Amino acid sequence: MYQLVKIWTVANQKGGVGKTTTTVSLGGILALQGKRVLLIDTDPHASLTYYFGIDSEELEVSVYDIFARGNAMQSEEILQALCPSTIDNLDILPATMAIATLDRSMGNRAGMGLVLKKALEKISEHYDYAILDCPPVLGVLMVNALAASERILIPVQTEFLALKGLDRMMRTMELMQSSQSKKYQYTIVPTMYDKRTKASLEAYKNLLSNYKEYVWPGVIPVDTKFRDASLAQKVPIEYCPKSRGVFAYRALLDYLLQVN
Template sequence: MIVWTVANQKGGVGKTTTTVTLGGILAERGKRVLLIDTDPHASLTYYFGIDSEELDNSVFDLFVKRNSMNKEQLLQMLCPTSIDNMDILPATMALATLDRRMGNQGGMGLVLKKAINMLEDEYDYALIDCPPVLGVLMVNALAACERILVPVQTEFLALKGLERMMRTLFLMAKSQKKHYKYTIVPTMFDKRTRASLEAYKELKKVYGDDVWSSVIPVDTKFRDASLEQLVPSMYAPKSRGVFAYNSLLTFVSELDD
């Protein structure tokens, strides 16, 4: 199973849109896809019309039952989506209490990785949507993946948020003696505005080849697709946003071959 984590310590940069769109394209290509929502706001979960507060289990239970969880229990926690080949491990608001309740306990950093390993034969891809906060959940998501996708809105406040994310990756790599592979993905790009053009230029100047050479454009079809609870590639397959994500998927897949 190939595991990608979508992360940034700034909200509103397109993390959930990136997770949903890439997952949808992979599922349409016949891949078995697992989406994992680790954000207490549960935007990814609600995207598919799932009210996680009414569910018996969620990602939170992985941590509560981390010493006793088996594959059968884990499979029962998964929710099907309306998309063929795509399931989701949902989030709940209880995740917001995780650091306070269990953050200092031992063995918390690899809970998600161990769960994903149990599902190795069930899926081809797992995509993890992260909260915009450094804590147990983000640490788990980063430790569980082969590559990190870092969506960054092409405006200057978002660039400051990216600095924090890069610092986090550096510190975690140093402490864990692990090299993180990552790709910075410029999002919400509007070629009509000077702000987007200048922000993209600054991204390339500072981060060079770590920045994907193309961009995800502003596209209202993303919002329309979410209203219909459909992945964008099903709702508007010929939209410029979906075209861009197809290109991103090809690029990242070739990097990891």
């Protein structure tokens, strides 16, 4: 069976570190390079879904149905759940608040950790890349996203509390690796970096000190253009192609394509 060329999961057990921005930035750049890209929202808050102007409350089918129906959901039905974006080659598998109930209603069901991976295999011939935006909570959604992925991208805001969140995430990765006998490839992405502040400088230094072999050697700077792009419901490469933030994500993508 044809496999997706790349499956990346963007994850961190702390909110507000740039997960959705990282997902839409990398996805947008890849799409404009002519790659077929699927962005998957696995967060009950549906930030990625709303980013593209999709009203999660109006959806008839979403990522929730993939979990609820499992193997019974055929490839054609999965494809019908996808929403196109404003640029060619970029589709979104949206989320709804209903996925917040998955841990309680289906968490103990056998095989629940591999639902998303199996669903992606059914539509793999349609895409070159899939990028999954994770919730900041360890549960069936994050487990699925990690299990489906070839590489984990961990955005870390360059400030003290975010480093504590990274410690939790790294422990989660260790647990997942031991339970699945799978070695994850992961890249720590320093985000919201402001070289004018001592907090950013110290946090970045701390990252390099503790995780140097896993840290991408660049940084994603603070860039208000990201907020403007979100407001306009456009991917950053489309809204502000010459911004320093987009320049940084271009460099990150080049790096990821070299190490994969």
